[in-house]
Amino acid sequence: MKSRKFYLFLLAVSFVALVCIGCAPAQRWLDRRGIEDYAHGAELELDTRTEALKTPWQSVELDEMTSPVPGRWKTTGPPPWSSKRDHLRAEIWSYESAGPRDNLGATTFWVWRHGELGARPVILWLPGNGFAPIAFPFVSNIYETILDLGFDLVVWVPPKHFNRLKTGETDSLMGPDVRENQELVLESVREIRAMIHLLRSRGVERIGGWGGSMGASVLWLVSAVEDLDHMALMIPVVDWRTLSVEPAEMKTLVQKIEARGVPKQVLSRAFETISPVSWKSRVSPNRIFIQHGVYDQLTPDEVLRDFTQSQGIRRVQGYARSHATILLTPTLYVDYRAFLEEMKKPPRTK
Secondary structure (H helix, E strand, C coil): CCHHHHHHHHHHHHHHHHHHHCCHHHHHHHHHHHHHHHHHHHHHHHHCCCCCCCCCCCCCCHHHHCCCCCEEEEEECCCCCCCCCCCCEEEEEEEEECCCCHHHCCEEEEEEECCCCCCCCEEEEECCCCCCHHHHHHHHHHHHHHHHCCCEEEEEECCCCHHHCCCCCCCCCCCCCHHHHHHHHHHHHHHHHHHHHHHHHCCCCCEEEEEECHHHHHHHHHHCCCCCCCEEEECCCCCCHHHHCCCHHHHHHHHHHHHCCCCHHHHHHHHHHCCHHHCCCCCCHHHEEEEEECCCCCCCHHHHHHHHHHHCCCCEEEECCCCCCHHHCHHHHHHHHHHHHHHCCCCCCC
16 A cells, blocks of 8 residues: 555655645545555455454453553654754654554654653643654644643554565555454554553643544544544544545445455444544543645544534634645644643633
């Protein structure tokens, strides 16, 4: 599956589209191309798969199935991105566990801290699929904002990205076996929870989060079982069915999955179990900020609107962008900084 190459292609083409065209149809087209690429890659993987598809879970016990397992943390470094602040301690923290998904490799986080942990709040930063060095010029604005406002920064490296990408392996997180997709999402939640427990054991009292795309979806599930100070979600995938089941581009893949013994209804329900729409966050709605593209085809505007209304979230900022072009929005970074400045203050206690 060519997801990383296609992601780079999307960024390049989206820049041209914004500069030369700047219209909604062009941006929607970029998202539809991304869905089409995802479908074709999953079809190819399914066509060459010899083993049977696993039986999808129709319900999950989120707290129990994502509880951190014993393991050992190791510190190395530095991470591949460098801050302009020379005083920071830059490290790579990895975690080898005896979890059920050993094939994902060592859990990895990049850490930038102003000093000893516990002296200041921490932001957990969760990127989406396709996270690559080409994104650094954009996300560095977010990183520097977090560090400039006095937070320590902990970035999660998703499976199949950077050092967690094995030779000959694709970097697509979601494939044609929905049970494996469920396992991957739940193991991602487990990884974040392991870091949260480590931070708390080191004296960190306030832990906030930033999540983008799939990372925002994972962060929401984390917030359903862990107490976070606040959350900022950029182009969140709030319902996996709008990407993996319902689009016209997925029709052939869904039919092939049905032919392999997994009915569409079962497939749909399985994706629903790992979607934010199925879970209630512990974070107060007034400490949640969502930034979304009104042309987003992975999480359509009406789906996002229904989700925020059902969750009581009022801090929602829309931009004339799609899923693929959202990072090319200067005000995106200004708005996040304003939110984070407000979140520096602890929440009011009852």
